[in-house]
Amino acid sequence: MIIGLAQHLKENYGITIKNMDYYDAAFTHKSYVNEHPKEKLDYYERTEFLGDAVMQLCVSEYLFKRFPEMPEGKLSRLRAAMVCEDSFSKFAKECHFDEFIRLGKGEEKNNARQRPSxxxxxxxxxxGALYLDQGKPTVVKFISEVVFPKLDMGWFNTFFDHKTALQEYLQKDGQCDIQYQEIWSKGPDNDRTYKMKVLYNGNEIGEGIGHTKKAAEQAAAFEALKKFQVK
Amino acid sequence: MIIGLAQHLKENYGITIKNMDYYDAAFTHKSYVNEHPKEKLDYYERTEFLGDAVMQLCVSEYLFKRFPEMPEGKLSRLRAAMVCEDSFSKFAKECHFDEFIRLGKGEEKNNARQRPSxxxxxxxxxxGALYLDQGKPTVVKFISEVVFPKLDMGWFNTFFDHKTALQEYLQKDGQCDIQYQEIWSKGPDNDRTYKMKVLYNGNEIGEGIGHTKKAAEQAAAFEALKKFQVK
Structure with missing residues (x-):
């Protein structure tokens, strides 16, 4: 059994595991199974096959409903940015899942535990394990805490240009003055967080947080667009 | 509104539509929308974006549960064979969906109505429309009637070799006599159906139907394997 995982999921995500077998498989690498042939363990690949499809649907459904006017091409590109190795490996690290993986000794030496793939x-x-154990609503609740907020934190902002959208919206009645200002920034240099505000003719119309100033500005512009009911 | 579709779905699949808007969009091509600008119609692309992910999950879940011993690589290849243009275009034809598509005149002339893509x-x-209108259980019911039976009808048999599996299973206790015989065949030359049986030491142990003799034999071998609880 994966030690500590049940408590970790309970304390941080309010998940009470029903069937630990699913999670034991999900956190076990083939190299560990090969080193422990007597234990008849299962490894993660089949559960991953299912989980991949679960994520595709949950993210698709969220984007479809959140952006009712967005054309299919843009939805697909945004989904591809969210459902990818780069994002998922970051989510895994954020959730401290790397600490629970059962690896064979060789893979451990090769630093597989930190390998994005x-x-x-x-x-x-x-x-996949969460879906089998608890059903889709719990998966949606989990990714609503871990994945979806990243959209407003600017993780996928290369797919949006809210600043341009806000400018176009506010300029439709003529010239206007739009400015972005820092509210605060904190954290170490390699993991800094910024909070920016956007001013329209001197009045604050939105605030946003991001890991770069530009991302925080995009998030602030996005908040303003939501106020104007453009988004 | 798409004329006749509600009745078609009710009579053939027991589906009672709640919100026709989803289906109107799902069966409308962009070219038709462009020709009817005053009607403010929606076209199918966004609903397709969602439906693609719904199919991925439903098929993944079905394969995952039906083949509890199948490794991930094989599951992925089988899913790819089922969730693809070739299969989906055949399902659409079988469900007579081609008859309900709203197309622009130009596309109609180009014979887009019969285009597999x-x-x-x-x-x-x-x-996607069915998922939005009725939820996942109704989608699963629908594809359990339209899609999953094709697996036992040999549509995706290039991914299995049940005949070899049966032979290996029966030969494990020594030599044996396995024969395949035609029960019947019917239909026109370009759409012929075969029913084959498999005999083990002269006794019938399975029957199968397919569009080729080989596919019907594979289906018969698959039925026999199920009897022996190998599958």
């Missing part, structure tokens, strides 16, 4: 697989496998 | 899109869009 493995972290991505484990995140998908966890989603 | 469009038929595939429409099938996915219909699944």
């Amino acid at each position: 493995l972290l991505c697989d484990i995140f998908e496998a966890f989603i | 469009l038929l595939c899109d429409i099938f996915e869009a219909f699944i």
